[in-house]
Amino acid sequence: MKQDNPNEILNDVTANEYKYGFVTDIETDIIPKGLSEDIIRHISQKKGEPEWLLEFRLKAYAYWKTLEMPHWAHLTIPEIDYQAISYYAAPKTKQAPKSLEEVDPELRKTFDKLGISLEEQMKLSGIAVDAVMDSVSVRTTFKEKLAELGVIFCSFSEAVKDYPDLVKRYLGSVVSYRDNFFAALNSAVFSDGSFVYIPKGVRCPMELSTYFRINAANTGQFERTLIVADDDSYVSYLEGCTAPMRDENQLHAAIVEIVVHDRAEVKYSTVQNWYPGDKEGKGGIYNFVTKRGMCKGDHSKLSWTQVETGSAITWKYPSCVLAGDHSVGEFYSVAVTNNYQQADTGTKMIHIGKNTRSTIVSKGISAGRSQNSYRGLVKVLPGAENARNFTQCDSLLLSSDCGAHTFPYMDIQNDTAIVEHEATTSKINEDQIFYCNQRGIPTEDAVGLIVNGYAKEVMNKLPMEFAVEAQKLLQISLEGSVG
Amino acid sequence: MLKITDLHASINGKEILKGINLVVKPGEVHAIMGPNGSGKSTLSAVLTGHPAYEVTRGSVEFYGKDLLALSPEDRSHEGLFLSFQYPVEIPGVSMVNFMRTAVNEQRKYRGLEPLSATDFLKLMREKRAIVELDNKLASRSVNEGFSGGEKKRNEIFQMAMLEPRLSILDETDSGLDIDALRIVAGGVNKLKSEKNATIVITHYQRLLDYIAPDFVHVLYKGRIVKSGGPELALELEERGYDWIKKELGEI
Ligand SMILES: Nc1ncnc2c1ncn2[C@@H]1O[C@H](COP(=O)(O)OP(=O)(O)OP(=O)(O)O)[C@@H](O)[C@H]1O
Ligand SMILES: [Mg+2]
Numbered sequence: 163m164k165q166d167n168p169n170e171i172l173n174d175v176t177a178n179e180y181k182y183g184f185v186t187d188i189e190t191d192i193i194p195k196g197l198s199e200d201i202i203r204h205i206s207q208k209k210g211e212p213e214w215l216l217e218f219r220l221k222a223y224a225y226w227k228t229l230e231m232p233h234w235a236h237l238t239i240p241e242i243d244y245q246a247i248s249y250y251a252a253p254k255t256k257q258a259p260k261s262l263e264e265v266d267p268e269l270r271k272t273f274d275k276l277g278i279s280l281e282e283q284m285k286l287s288g289i290a291v292d293a294v295m296d297s298v299s300v301r302t303t304f305k306e307k308l309a310e311l312g313v314i315f316c317s318f319s320e321a322v323k324d325y326p327d328l329v330k331r332y333l334g335s336v337v338s339y340r341d342n343f344f345a346a347l348n349s350a351v352f353s354d355g356s357f358v359y360i361p362k363g364v365r366c367p368m369e370l371s372t373y374f375r376i377n378a379a380n381t382g383q384f385e386r387t388l389i390v391a392d393d394d395s396y397v398s399y400l401e402g403c404t405a406p407m408r409d410e411n412q413l414h415a416a417i418v419e420i421v422v423h424d425r426a427e428v429k430y431s432t433v434q435n436w437y438p439g440d441k442e443g444k445g446g447i448y449n450f451v452t453k454r455g456m457c458k459g460d461h462s463k464l465s466w467t468q469v470e471t472g473s474a475i476t477w478k479y480p481s482c483v484l485a486g487d488h489s490v491g492e493f494y495s496v497a498v499t500n501n502y503q504q505a506d507t508g509t510k511m512i513h514i515g516k517n518t519r520s521t522i523v524s525k526g527i528s529a530g531r532s533q534n535s536y537r538g539l540v541k542v543l544p545g546a547e548n549a550r551n552f553t554q555c556d557s558l559l560l561s562s563d564c565g566a567h568t569f570p571y572m573d574i575q576n577d578t579a580i581v582e583h584e585a586t587t588s589k590i591n592e593d594q595i596f597y598c599n600q601r602g603i604p605t606e607d608a609v610g611l612i613v614n615g616y617a618k619e620v621m622n623k624l625p626m627e628f629a630v631e632a633q634k635l636l637q638i639s640l641e642g643s644v645g
Numbered sequence: 646m647l648k649i650t651d652l653h654a655s656i657n658g659k660e661i662l663k664g665i666n667l668v669v670k671p672g673e674v675h676a677i678m679g680p681n682g683s684g685k686s687t688l689s690a691v692l693t694g695h696p697a698y699e700v701t702r703g704s705v706e707f708y709g710k711d712l713l714a715l716s717p718e719d720r721s722h723e724g725l726f727l728s729f730q731y732p733v734e735i736p737g738v739s740m741v742n743f744m745r746t747a748v749n750e751q752r753k754y755r756g757l758e759p760l761s762a763t764d765f766l767k768l769m770r771e772k773r774a775i776v777e778l779d780n781k782l783a784s785r786s787v788n789e790g791f792s793g794g795e796k797k798r799n800e801i802f803q804m805a806m807l808e809p810r811l812s813i814l815d816e817t818d819s820g821l822d823i824d825a826l827r828i829v830a831g832g833v834n835k836l837k838s839e840k841n842a843t844i845v846i847t848h849y850q851r852l853l854d855y856i857a858p859d860f861v862h863v864l865y866k867g868r869i870v871k872s873g874g875p876e877l878a879l880e881l882e883e884r885g886y887d888w889i890k891k892e893l894g895e896i
Pocket of ligand 1: 656659661679680681682683684688
């Protein structure tokens with residue numbers, strides 16, 4: 163197995179460039195650029211949506227128009243012209259494919275290049291994959307097997323058609339369209355995404371996985387993921403993202419909402435590798451994402467694990483609302499920035515229930531001229547007796563031109579709370595690299611080893627299938643950054 | 646195999662090595678002794694290519710190649726090994742992963758296929774036995790939290806794994822307890838052959854009791870000021886360095 167051969171992983175990695183930067187030559191159905199009520203109606207109509215969903219979109223749009231883009235993050239964001247973006251692009255297929263054979267061969271090639279051969283996935287790894295290309299969910303594998311257990315794993319659009327009550331009940335219940343600028347925008351124009359429902363008492367027997375890919379030019383991607391884990395259920399969900407290399411910036415503004423009921427557990431893992439732009443900082447994805455989970459039930463648990471290597475700009479704070487008593491929230495993050503990348507990422511842990519616990523481990527790695535910020539909020543409300551939080555954020559600097567920043571906020575309104583915060587900043591050690599060199603390990607591989615070692619605590623939280631890819635990514639994204 | 650000619654090197658503009666000459670042949674053991682700060686570790690760092698040092702004059706030939714033109718990793722691949730005076734900790738990187746990368750990089754350089762997981766683990770087991778390195782240490786992160794003695798033992802374990810043609814042992818004896826010294830020195834002896842050579846940097850005869858040197862050199866203020874046979878080390882042990890300083894007209 164590849165997993166037991168970390169060395170092979172390192173040897174495998176020879177590409178210096180972003181290797182997912184290809185464009186798929188596929189007929190795409192793109193609506194005209196710009197944002198207006200008409201465009202929203204158009205999207206809704208294209209998708210054959212019910213009236214209530216159109217209403218939801220229009221309300222969100224009306225609210226979004228009253229907002230201004232936020233500027234509190236430690237980011238330099240160029241002016242974005244929201245009228246220059248096309249809000250819907252879909253690979254053209256006559257009809258939704260019913261089986262793998264019906265999926266457009268070009269599209270399948272794309273996913274093969276990404277290393278997600280749908281067939282392989284189906285047969286070998288037992289992972290159910292939903293692949294979202296541009297805005298539309300292409301195919302969900304393994305549906306039948308999951309259906310036997312009552313697990314619903316489908317595209318958001320299908321869920322709207324087939325499970326309208328569930329969608330209606332939970333949509334916007336964790337991330338309201340009023341939450342923030344990008345949440346409002348997403349709520350107005352979201353085109354597809356994934357929907358997961360795990361019924362009471364079911365342990366989902368396989369990892370559920372979504373791959374997002376932006377392909378078409380001048381488009382934004384606005385997907386929505388909604389995960390509901392009913393009482394005593396368990397699911398591990400994986401998300402991966404890549405995009406072609408393009409000179410212009412592309413906007414990705416997603417929403418992930420998670421609801422965790424009594425004694426249920428959700429693990430959400432992300433390997434984010436959107437195109438980061440070139441060495442001079444040209445192009446790349448703007449990744450402005452709202453991710454939040456509600457630990458609604460007593461003894462519920464939500465873990466976020468993220469490995470962020472991509473995007474020109476990242477603005478992302480996967481959060482846990484710990485409403486149920488004894489509920490647990492976790493956030494494990496590795497964020498790598500190189501060249502001119504900027505990342506402002508972290509989490510919010512909102513303690514509402516009694517005896518709630520949260521853990522935050524953030525590892526920032528900065529190279530080149532990049533800027534890497536951790537921003538975290540730990541909030542303990544008056545009713546949250548005996549809340550516990552442990553936060554550790556470490557920064558590793560690989561160059562003298564990069565920046566690492568930490569913005570921990572605490573708002574403690576109950577004095578039984580115990581909140582601990584540890585932070586370290588270190589530079590990559592020349593003697594460590596030389597020690598590796600002396601044993602025959604070249605500097606690039608040495609940096610890969612050292613950085614992976616530094617991030618190990620977080621990498622260990624990833625499911626096996628992702629850990630290998632994530633290790634490679636750390637290595638690739640830092641190539642040429644020391645020396 | 647190794648020919649050092651008039652080697653000068655400096656760090657931060659300060660000259661530390663001031664004209665070293667030394668020839669080492671296969672099968673030989675050379676001991677380098679000398680007071681603190683005389684440049685012994687500097688010599689090993691320069692030979693292995695530490696980037697902080699600048700070679701300002703002289704040449705080093707290793708098996709006919711210009712050693713100083715090679716990258717540090719290629720010097721290693723050519724068979725040069727340094728047991729560090731202060732081994733470095735690399736948190737989060739397991740010894741297994743580290744050694745596996747090192748061994749396979751070396752194999753790649755020599756045009757060999759990487760070792761399979763099974764073969765590699767077998768090799769680890771074999772080599773661990775040579776220095777009686779605890780399996781628990783081998784499964785931990787590189788040197789992280791190792792005691793001083795454990796670190797030194799781990800260096801010789803790595804030497805066993807990489808089977809170098811020339812090993813430089815920089816104060817490998819310091820930090821080892823009496824039993825460990827015997828075991829580790831025994832390990833070094835087991836690895837000795839007609840084809841490889843060892844440079845032992847040490848302050849004490851006790852290591853040389855186990856690893857018998859063919860030649861002993863005194864390094865002082867960046868120069869080799871005296872060379873002799875094993876008896877020179879015994880004399881130093883007895884008399885210290887003052888008599889040498891006197892010979893040099895310093896006292
Ligand atoms: N970065 C540096 N800047 C200036 N001088 C340095 C630097 N690094 C080492 N030196 C000096 O170089 C000299 C030689 O040091 P080296 O470590 O080679 O000595 P050594 O012979 O190995 O001593 P010991 O027996 O104590 O290990 C010392 O005087 C040391 O202070
Ligand atoms: Mg020394």
